[in-house]
Structure formats: structure tokens, C-alpha cells
Amino acid sequence: MIQTVSRKRIEILVDTPLVPRVVAQLKAVDISGWSVIHVDSGGGRAGEWQDDDVTGASAKTIVLAIASETKTSGLIEAIAPLLDSYGMLLTIGDVQVLRGERF
Amino acid sequence: MIQTVSRKRIEILVDTPLVPRVVAQLKAVDISGWSVIHVDSGGGRAGEWQDDDVTGASAKTIVLAIASETKTSGLIEAIAPLLDSYGMLLTIGDVQVLRGERF
Amino acid sequence: MIQTVSRKRIEILVDTPLVPRVVAQLKAVDISGWSVIHVDSGGGRAGEWQDDDVTGASAKTIVLAIASETKTSGLIEAIAPLLDSYGMLLTIGDVQVLRGERF
Amino acid sequence: MMIIDTLTSPVILFFVLGFVAAALKSDLSIPEAFAKAMSIYLMAAIGLKGGVEVANSGVTAEVAAAALAGLALSFLLPVIAFALLRQFGGLSKVDAGAVAAHYGSVSVVTFVTAKEILTGQGLGPAGYMVAVLALMETPAIISGLMLARRGDKDASEKSSTPWHEVLTNASVMILVGSFIIGIVAGSDGFAPIKPLFDTGFRGVLCLFLLDMGLIAARRLMQSRKMNLRLVSLAIVIPSLNGAIGTFVGTLVGLDVASAATLGILAASASYIAVPAAMRLALPKADPGIYLSMSLGVTFPFNIIFGISIFAAFAKAIG
Amino acid sequence: MMIIDTLTSPVILFFVLGFVAAALKSDLSIPEAFAKAMSIYLMAAIGLKGGVEVANSGVTAEVAAAALAGLALSFLLPVIAFALLRQFGGLSKVDAGAVAAHYGSVSVVTFVTAKEILTGQGLGPAGYMVAVLALMETPAIISGLMLARRGDKDASEKSSTPWHEVLTNASVMILVGSFIIGIVAGSDGFAPIKPLFDTGFRGVLCLFLLDMGLIAARRLMQSRKMNLRLVSLAIVIPSLNGAIGTFVGTLVGLDVASAATLGILAASASYIAVPAAMRLALPKADPGIYLSMSLGVTFPFNIIFGISIFAAFAKAIG
Amino acid sequence: MMIIDTLTSPVILFFVLGFVAAALKSDLSIPEAFAKAMSIYLMAAIGLKGGVEVANSGVTAEVAAAALAGLALSFLLPVIAFALLRQFGGLSKVDAGAVAAHYGSVSVVTFVTAKEILTGQGLGPAGYMVAVLALMETPAIISGLMLARRGDKDASEKSSTPWHEVLTNASVMILVGSFIIGIVAGSDGFAPIKPLFDTGFRGVLCLFLLDMGLIAARRLMQSRKMNLRLVSLAIVIPSLNGAIGTFVGTLVGLDVASAATLGILAASASYIAVPAAMRLALPKADPGIYLSMSLGVTFPFNIIFGISIFAAFAKAIG
Numbered sequence A, B, C: 001m002i003q004t005v006s007r008k009r010i011e012i013l014v015d016t017p018l019v020p021r022v023v024a025q026l027k028a029v030d031i032s033g034w035s036v037i038h039v040d041s042g043g044g045r046a047g048e049w050q051d052d053d054v055t056g057a058s059a060k061t062i063v064l065a066i067a068s069e070t071k072t073s074g075l076i077e078a079i080a081p082l083l084d085s086y087g088m089l090l091t092i093g094d095v096q097v098l099r100g101e102r103f
Numbered sequence D, E, F: 001m002m003i004i005d006t007l008t009s010p011v012i013l014f015f016v017l018g019f020v021a022a023a024l025k026s027d028l029s030i031p032e033a034f035a036k037a038m039s040i041y042l043m044a045a046i047g048l049k050g051g052v053e054v055a056n057s058g059v060t061a062e063v064a065a066a067a068l069a070g071l072a073l074s075f076l077l078p079v080i081a082f083a084l085l086r087q088f089g090g091l092s093k094v095d096a097g098a099v100a101a102h103y104g105s106v107s108v109v110t111f112v113t114a115k116e117i118l119t120g121q122g123l124g125p126a127g128y129m130v131a132v133l134a135l136m137e138t139p140a141i142i143s144g145l146m147l148a149r150r151g152d153k154d155a156s157e158k159s160s161t162p163w164h165e166v167l168t169n170a171s172v173m174i175l176v177g178s179f180i181i182g183i184v185a186g187s188d189g190f191a192p193i194k195p196l197f198d199t200g201f202r203g204v205l206c207l208f209l210l211d212m213g214l215i216a217a218r219r220l221m222q223s224r225k226m227n228l229r230l231v232s233l234a235i236v237i238p239s240l241n242g243a244i245g246t247f248v249g250t251l252v253g254l255d256v257a258s259a260a261t262l263g264i265l266a267a268s269a270s271y272i273a274v275p276a277a278m279r280l281a282l283p284k285a286d287p288g289i290y291l292s293m294s295l296g297v298t299f300p301f302n303i304i305f306g307i308s309i310f311a312a313f314a315k316a317i318g
């Protein structure tokens, strides 16, 4: 059977203009891969929104990264202080991956 | 170490015109935040499709919501009868979140 | 209470031109449903990229499929040899679904 | 002869190109955002031009007659369609009601294409027909829902009629809105924006029909819900509706071109506003059926044959 | 009378249509990609046209005066706005600084709309005003940040001024770039691309303002951060800034149309470049406040009333 | 002198603007959907115009000669490129084959830009060159695959040639389709859609090249696969191919402008159809190499220098 290993699936919902900052944080804790997914609209305590792309400032994006548990802990430490001011939402799930040495 | 708490990650794949109905259900069980992700194409028992955005009626969307276990149970109860007629697909996973009091 | 069952949530990040190949693999192991999500940009060992849609060849896409454990194992066997040359990233998580007989 | 003119018009040829490309399983596709932008542009353009024409011609008894005829057709045509879909098509009440609503309502792009083709043949319909188009969008939704729910007590519970969505749907807003802007602005106000909305119009229509060809063919090939009976009905119903519409138009005194256009409106089936409304109001109806019929069969039929047929009929009886 | 002309112009009517549609909670929406494409087109078009005009007229003392006046206004107007937002608006230092930066900077679409409306009334501003527009985008960001951080030691640590992002932001690049291309190409080089960038311009502006109407109304309705004081300030601040701008423009010797345009630039509030910069530099400032004020209130106010008011004022004192 | 004309043309200046903006790491970007829409528009427009010209001029021996020359070039040029890439570039067989296929095939935008620049200098190529462009898209894919797989037994197993994808790829469909539509419609049928497809053409090309500048520069900066040898080859190969193409064109009796255009086609490297085909047929080839070479180096080289060089060469030997 083919071997899978456990990794963390990190999903960071963040204001689109701040994505480069989040990526910088990922790199700082040595997470070297990430993917960015567009979010169309949403709602929360601050009201509802739709991406309009004209005033990009209020749009949200998901940054998805697969990483080892250790790196994930490092990321949490680094990113926790920013969560509020960056309007971020961070979730961590467990996944199995192939070619685990990459992460 | 920074404290994370367990929450449910609910993913609802639904026909785009019905998104407001799903959001209404979320609000009804007091889940106050959600994000909407566009789905480009897909396939299932009813055939394959691509979003064409001209006849929006057949496009699909993912509604993503992070919520506590209790609220999630409430949502399942409320939404189960609609799954078939709304062409929905609902999955629930476990995630760790920061600032868990928000959900 | 409404019954949920355990299924696997398979997420395959793949070069957009190769999506039909991945879908063919899914069908080959009898996974009959999938959804395709657009990825905007990302970075990894091979550098950073943005989807530009003019030269579609370097864009990435996520193929999402919910399937039973057995079918998932079949898929892993089938797809593992292609991971490297297809530039794929495959993660498998656990989710609860309603109407589990569908998958 | 007229059909030859139609079939060699670039507008139609681009539709055919799209259809053929999809049938060959080419990866050609028009970006969704661009297609939607074109549809907004086309609706704004015909709304504006209709409004400007009405500003010039004023509102006459003919306008009122056309409006009433359009409303009546949209309300009543679903009844015939419903009967055919139940009897001959074997559909459930819910599915038959949903499909019938599509055939009572109208297709904006069919209208626009007809207007271009007919104008190119010296048969341009009156400007107020845009208003008739907008009026015909919604009544059919109501009759369709009534037919689907007749004698069904628990139908009205959960899924009530989505009045708000129906009355404020995007195409109604933009058609009516730009029609009014056209009336307010008049020829003088329209002049500075004419280059975009008039001169570029036919070219955009070509690209839009290219996309519609792709969508129609893909819908037809990917559907697992169509059978021969439903395909036949998707040709019979618009033929019948178109004949009735042309006849009624002639009866109430419209000129030949406008009567033909009323026929085309009656023959056309909605694939934007009505599907969205049906998905909300009749979630149990199968979208695979109504979209495949209206988009996969009726739309191509009307574009390629219907326009010429009803124009010929209008001339014959006009 | 001038306001009537303004209100019956299709450009403004499409804005109103968008606003009404969103207020009625219609599902009408312009695809994001198309809206962004239109905004790039509009900026390229005004940049090019401004550059071509400057290539024809040459650089004069008036140009230098307008440029200096614009720079000074963008630097200093935030100070007044900041004081009002702190005292009367009750905002925190960070929020007040962020909002003030918006009011010191400019809105490209307000400028473009004003240019169209004024030109339609024989009051076309000078070509170099495009350069003034580009110059006024960024200084306000610096003053806003300085105001927000004054006396705050740890503010400068983490979130330093995003110089790079501010100076290379998309609208500055495209405005300045196409302005230079316009100068290099001159009338002759511009001729072959004129059909797209000149003839189609007003029509595209209509569709873009339709979208802006939708966005403005939705922003206003969905915000939970606005109160009466903030709404009033979102009208008072542009009125004040516009009066100052028109006055300064007249003082430094600009012609009536250009002075009015400087007033409109001063009155306008950024909703593209500045929000993005503030999100980076002052992440603690609440985007709900600055976007609702600039986009939900000030933008409509300027489009519908401000343009006519400052034009009238410029005529009165010119 | 000709190169100065080229470098001050807005079309090229917008490309430079995009390149500079990306090099400055500006956040300027053209929405993907809009870029794709523009590329569809450009292909439809040149297809149509080429078709209309052929409808007017008829098919001559010259057309056949140009077509054969184009086919032969597309088949054979990869062989030279392959040898250079293996020997001097040090690439693996699979990578060299994939890159070689790109250089045998063509870039539609390079063709379009060359056509505009040359026409602006009174050197417009013949209408049938569009057909030659379409013919040259695919043969190189076959030679590239043959070169990559020669002597490799298990290569043909899993990843067979994606004939279907190659022959029905979007650009072939739309080029050939609109070429045929142009022939069928002729000048008369083309007239009503001319405003969109002809008048607006150059302006759209400007915006499209702005995007290409951004994409080319970003590709170059983000790639980690390029080295000095590959960069040199990305200039040497097109120079060689262009010289051969111009020479062959002159040899088979094409007029100066068409011979220059054949040279430019030979020099240009595909970055749409071929990369997609290679991703399918040679998944082990590294996309980072072929895209960086064709898009990051060869495309800018051809746009800025190649067009003028091959035009000068064609004049010299013509």
C-alpha cells in the first residue's frame, strides 16, 4: 500500500490586500507552499459583503497551506497577534498527504 | 502556547440561486458567519456542468461556515429535509480555530 | 437525530490543463462526483505564480471529491505514480456527510 | 431566400461556430464574466434604443395594444404548454409547471437577434417592443407556479412565490431602467453614448451568440434528462406559441415587423430569469429538464429557423 | 438649470439606476472582472487624452501652478478633515487618520464624470488636470498616516508606511503611464487608437457608473458602522474641501473649468488606492468606516450635486 | 528609423508600460477574464478580416505557396531548435522536445502586433496570412513530440499524443471559424460588424499588450529555471527561425510584407496552444522552462526588435 503521512491543513481567511503579509508570515516559519482561493462574498459580525474588485479593500481571500505540525505551531504563534487587526480567521484541520517529505 | 479550540467546518455545495436560502438557514440556527466560494464546474449523477453565468441557474457554489458542535447539529436538523430538492451536498469536518469565542 | 456517515474529503491541486485526466482517474475508481474550484495564485518550490488565463498552462485548480474510504484507497493507488509529473498535491481529510449512500 | 440571408449573417454564423466547437468537444470557452458583461451591455443597449424611439414617436394606442397582447400571451401560453407537457411529455405537475413558465416568458437574446436580422431585412420592429419584452418576462412565472401547485396543499407552505426576486430580477431592472433612461435622455442625450451602444452592438451580439452556441450545445450533450418526446415538444411548443403570437399581433393591429416580433417573443423561452425563479419557488422541479429544453433545443431552433418562419407568417397574414 | 442638465445626463441616470436597483435589493450585479476592466480602460483613456493635450499645448507656468496647488491640497486637506472627524465624529485617532487620508486623496471616477459633464456644458478642463489628479493620489496617504500615528511610539514598529505599494499602486501606474504614452504618441500616434479610447468612452462610463451605483448603495445598506454624525461629515468635508479647492484653483490663476475641476478633485474621496494602503499601514483602522463614508455617501453626493455646485462656485468667483 | 517608429507606437509603449510596472512590482493587473476575452476578440477580428480579404482577392497560387511554406516551417524548425537546446542548452530530451515545439508553432499576438505595425508603415501583409498562421499552430506539436520520444519505448504508452485537444484547441477553432465566417460573409456581411471588429481593434491590442507586458515580466522574475544559456537560446532560436522564414517566404514568391510576416511567424513562439498540449502529452517536461523562454524572453524580443528586423531583412532580400 502507498504510504500517506499526517499533515495540517491550514486555512486562513484574510482581507485580500493583506495576503502578501500572510505569505510573508508563512515563509518566516519555513512553510514554503501555499495556494490562494478567491472568496466571492460572505457575512459576519461586521455585516455582509460582496467582492466588487473595484474597491478591493474589503474583499476576502483564503490562503491554503499544507504544513507539518511543528511548522503549524510556529505559524500560530507568529500570526495570533495579527488575527484581530487583520480581520483574519484561521482554521487548522488534519489531513493525510502523499509525498509528505515535501511539506 | 496559544490556545485553540475545536469547531466544525461545514461545507455546503448548493445551487447558486439558493445561496440566500442556505444563509437564512445558517442565521436561523445562530451561525453568524459564512463565506461563499465559487465552483467552476463539476459532475455527478445528473451529468456534468460548467458555470456559464449567463443562465446562472445551474451553477454551484460552496458556502463555508465554521461553527460550534451544537450549532452544527441544529443546522443539520434544519437543512436535512432540503438536501434533495436543493441539490445540496453537506460535509462536516473537525478543525481547530483561534479566537474560538467568535463562533 | 439525523444520521451522518464518515467519508473522505479528497482535495487534489493540479495544473488546470490536466483536470480532465484527474477526472478520468476519479471515474476509473468509480468516484462519480467532483467539483472544481479555481485557484488564483500560489507559490511553492518552483516559484510563485498567478493565474493569467492567457497562457492557461501554468494555472492550478482544485478538484474536490467526497468518497468512501475504499474508493479513496483505490484512487491513491491509481494516482500516486502521476503526482510528480502532473505537479499534483493530494490531501485527504475526514468528514461527516448526510445522505452517505450517494458516495 | 430569407432563410438564406439569415443563415449567412455573421451573427448566426457565430452561433453555429459555437455550436460546432462544443459539439467537437473543443476547449473553446468565453469567460463567464465577459459573457455576463455582454448580456448586460445588450440589454442596456436595446433598452436605451427602445426608449429613445418611444421618446421620438410618443405613446400611441398601438403601444397599449401591444402591451396588453404581450401580457395576455405571457399569462396564457403556459396553460397550453402545461397540457402538452403533462399529456404528451409525461412530466410531473411540478416539472410541467416549471417548463411551462419558461415558454410563457421570453428570451432577450432571441429578441435581440430577431431585431437585428429583421432590421437587416428592412423589417425593423417598433421601439416600444422592448417594453413589451420586459412586460412579458414575469407573468408566465405566476401562471407556471399556479399550474404546478394547483390542488397541492403543502406546496404553498415552504416555498412561496418569490415575488421580490421575480420583480427585481436583473434583466427586468436593466431593461426597464435603460428604457426609461432612453426616454428621459432622448436622441440628444443618447448621441454621446451612441458609439458604444449602437455602433458596437452587432459585433458584440456575434461574440455573445458564439458563447450561446457553446452553452446550448454543451447543455444538450451533458444532459441526461432529455428524451425524444421532450425534444419534440421543445420544437412544437415554440412553433405553436409563435404562430399564436404573430396572429394576435396582427389581430390587434401591429405592423408586420412588430407582429412578427411579438410572435418571436411568444415562441422564445426564457433561460435566465425564469430558471432562477423556478429554482427558488419550485426547488423540486428538475433544472436539467427546463434548461435543456429551453436552452438546448428551443433557443437554437428559434435563432436559426423561428425568426424567418414567423417573419414569413406575419408577412403572409399581415 | 445646470443641475437639471446633470441629472438628465445618461451617465448620471445610470448611476441612479444602479443605486435604485441595489436599494430595491435586486440581484443585478456587474461581474467584478468587467468592472475592473472598465476602470483600467477609463484610466488609460483619460491618461492618454491628457497626455495628447499636453503634447499639443506644451508645459506652461499654469501647469506648474496647478500641480503645486494639487500637491499642497492633498497634503493639507487631511488636517482639517482629521480635526472634524476627531471632534465632531468622535473617531479614534487611527480611524480619523485613515478617513482623513481618503478625503485628501482623489476619486478617479468622480474626476472622469466631472470632466464629461463639464465638457458637455462647454466647460472642459485643461488636459494637464490628469497629471494633477495623479499627483493628488498619494500625498494624503502620508499626512493621514502621520496624523494617525502622532505621539504613538509603537505605531511605527510593525506597520511602517507601505511606500512601495503606495507609489506603484495600479492607478498611479496606469494614469502616469498612459499620460506619458499620450505625450510620446501625440495626436498622430493617438489617431489609430482613438476609436476605442475616445469614441467609446462615455458609454463605458455609463456602465461603470451603473456598477458604482450598485456598490455605493450596497455599501451603505450593509454597513453597521455609520451614524448620523459620520454621514453628515461625509457631506460636510467634501463641501468644505471642494470650496477650498475651487478657491485655491482660482487664486493660482486657473481657468474657470480647471478651477472647478480642482475643487472637485479636492472634494472627492479615494475608494481604491487609499483603502488598500490603509489596510496595509493601519490594519487597526476599521474599513467599514472609511469605505462607507467615501463610497456610500461622498461619492454619490459629489456625482449628483458636487460637480454642479463647484462648477457654479468657480463661475461665480472666476 | 523603422525601429523608432515601432518604439513610439502606443501599441508597443503599452507593452513596455506593463513590463515596467511588473518589474517595479506594482500590483497592476488585468483581470484574467478580460484578458481572455480580449484574446478571443483579437483572434475573431483577424480571422474575420483575413476571410473578408480572401473573399475579395480569391485563392491564388501564392496562397498555396504560402500555406505549404508555413506548414513545412512549422514541421521542420523544431529540429534545429531541438539540436541547439540539447547541445548548447543542456536540456533533457523531453524538455528540449517540448521547447522545440513552442518555437515551431506561432504566437497569435506577435502576428497581430506585426500586422498592425507593418500596416502602419505601409507594409500590410496579405489577408491569407491568417490562414497560414492557423496552419502553423499544430504541426510543430507533432515534431516536438516525435523528437522528445525518439528511441523511448515507454513514452508512447500512457501519454499518447492528444490529437483531439490539439486539433480542436480554442485558438484553432476561433481563427479558422471566423476566417470561414469572413469568407462567407464577405465585405457586405462584414460591414455591420466592422465597427467592433475593425475600428476598435488597435485600442484593444494596446490593452492586451499591457497585460502581456505584465505577464512576460512576472514570468521572467518568478521563474527559477532560467540560466544565461537558455536566455541566449530564447533570442538565438527566434532570430534564426525568423531569418529562415523570411528567406523561404521570399523564395516562394511572396510580396515583401508577406515574406516579412512569414519570418515573424517562424520567429514567434507559442505560449497558449502548445504549452497546454505539452502539459498533456509530455507531463514530465518542465513548464517553467518552456513558458519562461517563449513568454518571458522571445515574446518581448520579437515585439520590440524582431518585427523591425525581419521587415528590414525582407526588404533587403525582396
Ligand SMILES: Nc1ncnc2c1ncn2[C@@H]1O[C@H](COP(=O)(O)O)[C@@H](O)[C@H]1O
Pocket (backbone or CB within 6 Å): A032, A033, A034, A035, A036, A064, A065, A066, A067, A103, C013, C041, C042, C043, C044, C045, C046, C047, C048, C049, C060, C087, C089
Ligand atoms: N504546502 C502547500 N500548501 C498549499 N499549496 C501548495 C503547497 N505546496 C505547493 N502548493 C501549491 O502547488 C503549487 C506547485 O508547488 P511546487 O511544485 O512546490 O512549486 C504551488 O504554486 C502552490 O499553488
Ligand SMILES: Nc1ncnc2c1ncn2[C@@H]1O[C@H](COP(=O)(O)O)[C@@H](O)[C@H]1O
Pocket (backbone or CB within 6 Å): A013, A041, A042, A043, A044, A045, A046, A047, A048, A049, A060, A087, A089, B032, B033, B034, B035, B036, B064, B065, B066, B067, B103
Ligand atoms: N463562522 C464563519 N465561517 C466562515 N466564514 C466566516 C465566519 N465568520 C466570519 N467569516 C468570514 O469572515 C468575514 C469577516 O467576519 P467578521 O469579522 O465576523 O465580520 C465574513 O464576512 C465572512 O466572509
Ligand SMILES: Nc1ncnc2c1ncn2[C@@H]1O[C@H](COP(=O)(O)O)[C@@H](O)[C@H]1O
Pocket (backbone or CB within 6 Å): B013, B041, B042, B043, B044, B045, B046, B047, B048, B049, B060, B087, B089, C032, C033, C034, C035, C036, C064, C065, C066, C067, C103
Ligand atoms: N462526491 C462528490 N464530491 C464532490 N462534489 C460532488 C460530489 N458529488 C456531486 N458533487 C457536486 O454536486 C453536483 C451535483 O451532483 P449530482 O446531484 O450527483 O449531479 C455535481 O455536479 C458536483 O459539482
Ligand code: NA
Pocket (backbone or CB within 6 Å): D102, D103, D104, D105, D106, D107, D241, D265, D266, D267, D268, D269, D270
Ligand atoms: Na415565450
Ligand code: NA
Pocket (backbone or CB within 6 Å): E102, E103, E104, E105, E106, E107, E241, E265, E266, E267, E268, E269, E270
Ligand atoms: Na479629495
Ligand code: NA
Pocket (backbone or CB within 6 Å): F102, F103, F104, F105, F106, F107, F241, F265, F266, F267, F268, F269, F270
Ligand atoms: Na515559430
